[in-house]
Amino acid sequence: MKIDIFETLEEFEKIREDWDRIYFEDPEAHLFLSWQWLQKYLSHRHRWFVLALKQDGDAHYCAFLPLKVSTYQDEKTKLFCDEIRMAGNYGADYTGFLCRPGLEDAAADAFSAYIGRENWTTLTFDYFYTASSRLDRLLAAFPQTEFSQTSNERSNSDNIDNTICPYVTLPESWEAYLATHMSAQTRQKLRRFMRMVEASPDYRITHATSETIERDLDTLFRLWRIKWAERKGSKVDRLITLTREMLLDAFNQGALDVPVLWYQDRPLGVIANLLDRQKKTVLFYITGRDEEWTTPSPGLLLHGFAIRDAIAEGYRIYDFLRGNEAYKYSFGVEERRIRSMLVRTLSGRNLRNCLNPRSIEHVYERAVELHKQGQLDRAEPGYRQVIHTMPTHTRARYGLAQLFDDKGEHDEAEYLYKGLLATMPGAGKIQHRLGDSQMAQGHYGEAAETFEALLARHPLLSLVRYKLGVALCATGRGEEALSVFTSFEDILSDDPDHMRCKLKAHDAVIRLRAALQGQQDEVPEPAQTPVSNASPPRVLVSPKRTLDASVRLPTAPPLLEPSLPAGISAHLQARPSKPGETRSRIKH
Incomplete structure (x- = not known):
C-alpha cells in the first residue's frame, strides 16, 4: 500500500475521477464525503490534507481520508x-x-499508521456510523497504554441526543408512504393541511431560484436566529455565516432545495435540503419557522411536500440528520447511530514534542499577535516551538530576540541577534537591534563597533548615527562622539527621523563641547586611572540557549545605566515597532 498526500485544490481536482468511482461503490459513502461537497467546503478552509491510498501495482486509488489540522494553546x-x-x-x-x-x-x-507519524496532541474522530467497523479499526492503532481514548459526544441543553440520526426509507409512491409510515391521525392532518395550501390563494410554497436565493436564506436565518440566538450566544453570527456559505455553495452546484411556506406575504417557515443525486438521498440540514404561527404547522407541511417531491423525483432516503427531536418521528423514521471519539497523547503534548509542519506558520503568526498584545508569557512558547520544529525559521528567532528585549533579557536577545547575523551578515535591521541590546547591557564599546559597522554600509541611517555618538560618549571617547554628532551638518535630508536626530545631535554637540572644555580646565589628580577606550573582552554564552519551549527563564539582572556627560540623553525614543517587523525601537 502507498499513501499520497494532497493539500491543494489543484491536486484535489486531479483525483476526482477515482473519488467519484469509489463514492459510487462505497455503501457507507454520504454527501459529506462527496467530491463535490468537499471541493467547495475545502476551498474556504486552510491546513487540510487528503490521504489517498493506492495498492501496489494499481494505477488507481482505492481509498481516501480527508483530514485537517487545527491548533490551540493549552491554558x-x-x-x-x-x-x-x-x-x-x-x-x-x-x-x-x-x-x-x-x-x-x-x-x-x-x-x-500515517496519522501516527504526524505530530499532534489530539486526534478527533467525529460522527462515524456506529454500525461501521472502520472507526474501531482506526482506534486500534492507538492503544490506551500509550493514548487516552474518550467519547467526544457533546451535551445538549434540550436533552436532544445528537448521536441518533432519524431517516425515512422512501417507497415507490406517495400514497404508499402515507399508508406505511404515518399514523392515521398524522396522515389525516397532513392531507388536510396540504389540500388547504394547494386550494387557498393565501398560501403558497416557493422554491429558491437564482433570483430569490439570497432573500430566502435571509428569511431562513432571520427566523432561525429568533429561536436560537439566546442559546447559541456569541457563536450565532459565525454559525450563520459559515452555514450560509455552505448552503450557497450547494445551491450553485444544483444540490440545494429551499422551499418557503408563505401566508400572503408572510413567510411561515423555511427548510434547506441538501440533494445527493448519486446516492438518491435528501438531507434536511436546517430550518427556520415563525414561532408565533400554529396552524397549519409549517414544519409538517414543508417536510410533507419535500418528501412527496423526493419520492416523485426518485430519491430513496429522506435523512433528518443528527438529533432525535420529537417532530421527526411523525414521519415514520428509522434510526441510525453515530459516535465520536477523542484520542489524546498521555503527555498532553504533541507527539515528538514538535509542531505539525502545517502549523508552523500559524503558530508563528499567533505568537506575533500575542507579542503585539503584550502577552509575552503566551507568545514566547510559540516562538520557541516554531524554532524547535524548524531551526531555520529566522523570523521566529528574530521575534524571540525582540521578545527578550521587551522582557529586559538583553543578553538573550544579543545571543539570538548574533546567531542570525552569522547566517545573514547583511541584515542591517538585525544588526541595529544587536547594537540596541548591547547598549542596554552597558556594553558601549561593543555597541559602538556594531553601529559603526552598520553605518559604514548604510551611511544615511540617522538614528544609527546618533546612537553611535551616544555609545562613544558612554565609553569616554568624547572627541570621536563629537565628530559623529557634527557630521549631521554634512547630510542634507528632510526625512523626519533625520531632522529629529539632527536636532538631538546639535544639542549634544553644545553640551559635549562644554563638557570637554571643562575637563581641560580641571587639574587632573595623580591617582586617577585613565579611561580605556576598549571594552574588556566578553564571552557571550547564553545560559538559556536551548530553545525547549517548556523551560522557564530566570529574570534578568537590573540594567546598567550609561554614564554620559550631563545633558546628553540616552533615551532617544524611536517610533514603537511591532514584533516581527524590522523597525528599531531603542530600549535604553
Missing part, C-alpha cells in the same frame, strides 16, 4: 497543541473515509 502549559480532525467538521453531520468494498481494514490500518 496551563501555554504550549501550542495540534489537533487532527475530519476535514468536514463542523459543517458535516457525518464523516469517515471512502473505500472500495473489501479493503476497509487495510485502508484503516494504512491511514492510522
